Amino acid sequence: MSKVKALVGSIPGLRKLSSFFKQGYDVDKLYASPFLRFFPPGHFYSPIPSLSDVLSKENLLFRQDLKEFPGVDLREEEQLKMLDQLALYYEELPFPEQPNTSSRYYYQNIFFCYADAIILYAMLRHLKPRKVIEVGSGFSSAVMLDTNDAFLGSATNFTFIEPYPERLYSLFNEKDQRQHKVIEKPVQEVELELFQTLDAGDILFVDSSHVVKIGSDVAHIIFEILPRLKPGVIVHFHDVFYSFEYPKEWVKEGRAWNEDYFLRAFLQYNSVFQILYFNSFMGQFYQNELERKMPLCLRNTGGSLWMKKAA
Known part of the structure; x- marks a missing residue:
């Protein structure tokens, strides 16, 4: 359980949810969720990205010069x-x-x-x-x-x-x-x-x-x-x-x-x-x-x- 808690705590932004948890969210239920257990955050099957992977591609992902998107008519x-x-x-x-x-x-x-x-x-x-x-x-x-x-x-x-x-x-x-x-x-x-x-x-x-x-x-x-x-x-x-x-x-x-x-x-x-x-x-x-x-x-x-x- 301590490893799971450490993993969840390392996800960017989750620490900011602590006040939300204190208001009644079932933290143990979160840690037990199969959506975190089966494919942990950052795994290629998880919808939660790996921040290190994102930042390794930041020059491509966060470009500021794109003006065309294939198939999208910006009109x-x-x-x-x-x-x-x-x-x-x-x-x-x-x-x-x-x-x-x-x-x-x-x-x-x-x-x-x-x-x-x-x-x-x-x-x-x-x-x-x-x-x-x-x-x-x-x-x-x-x-x-x-x-x-x-x-x-x-x-x-x-x-x-x-x-x-x-x-x-x-x-x-x-x-x-x-x-x-x-x-x-x-x-x-x-x-x-x-x-x-x-x-x-x-x-x-x-x-x-x-x-x-x-x-x-x-x-x-x-x-x-x-x-x-x-x-x-x-x-x-x-x-x-x-x-x-x-x-x-x-x-x-x-x-x-x-x-x-x-x-x-x-x-x-x-x-x-x-x-x-x-x-x-x-x-x-x-x-x-x-x-x-x-x-x-x-x-x-x-x-x-x-x-x-x-x-």
């Missing part, structure tokens, strides 16, 4: 046109840097800041959706609620799917909980018919676990929800980066997420879902355009991927 010209359209709303940005009483959202948070918030605000004003379903809620929800009240006449209806809604509720004002619906359970347990109520121009906003595994939310969204959406629905995924690879610093922390890889595979040779705007791609290759049109986006270029389901 650069369309992204530049979208930037022009979104920039029309930039001068009216309402958000403060720090918390205050006039806004639910503020830029200086670690979850959803600058470019992600700015592009979301501008997308809402550009699209004027009738409905938004958000899977995974928090500061992005605050952006949407502020934008809805200030610029959309409170006409957009929001459904928030969030099994751990404490952060969401902390950002709500008095009327939000009465006006909008919060579903406090995993998206896998939500009726699929809900997503079929989205029409062209409406938004499915996804910021979930970022992990594909047996029974996971991301697997459910990709396999069961996206194919059922109506043509014209806009889809957002968060923490997706232009190289379809996670930041090296995140990997070193122990985030063995894999959503980016599945989205890249999903988009390969996919003419049904079309990229509208890719925050980190634009931040990497079109800094001059952002500096001229939406300079705050360069403070943190973010990780939002926007796409549209075509006919």
Whole structure:
């Protein structure tokens, strides 16, 4: 058992989970898991990578100069046109840097800041959706609620799917909980018919676990929800980066997420879902355009991927 504990303790990031364990997680059950025992972390059959193997290939894995991904249509010209359209709303940005009483959202948070918030605000004003379903809620929800009240006449209806809604509720004002619906359970347990109520121009906003595994939310969204959406629905995924690879610093922390890889595979040779705007791609290759049109986006270029389901 001591060897197993030492092995688990050596996995990057697991030590940071100690407070979570202390809140009631069964640590002995974790150590006894066949998913750790049968193929230990770093084994070529394990989904948990070996950090030393990753770092030995870091010059290849974390390249910053890639601009093409075989089979994925980045639609650069369309992204530049979208930037022009979104920039029309930039001068009216309402958000403060720090918390205050006039806004639910503020830029200086670690979850959803600058470019992600700015592009979301501008997308809402550009699209004027009738409905938004958000899977995974928090500061992005605050952006949407502020934008809805200030610029959309409170006409957009929001459904928030969030099994751990404490952060969401902390950002709500008095009327939000009465006006909008919060579903406090995993998206896998939500009726699929809900997503079929989205029409062209409406938004499915996804910021979930970022992990594909047996029974996971991301697997459910990709396999069961996206194919059922109506043509014209806009889809957002968060923490997706232009190289379809996670930041090296995140990997070193122990985030063995894999959503980016599945989205890249999903988009390969996919003419049904079309990229509208890719925050980190634009931040990497079109800094001059952002500096001229939406300079705050360069403070943190973010990780939002926007796409549209075509006919």
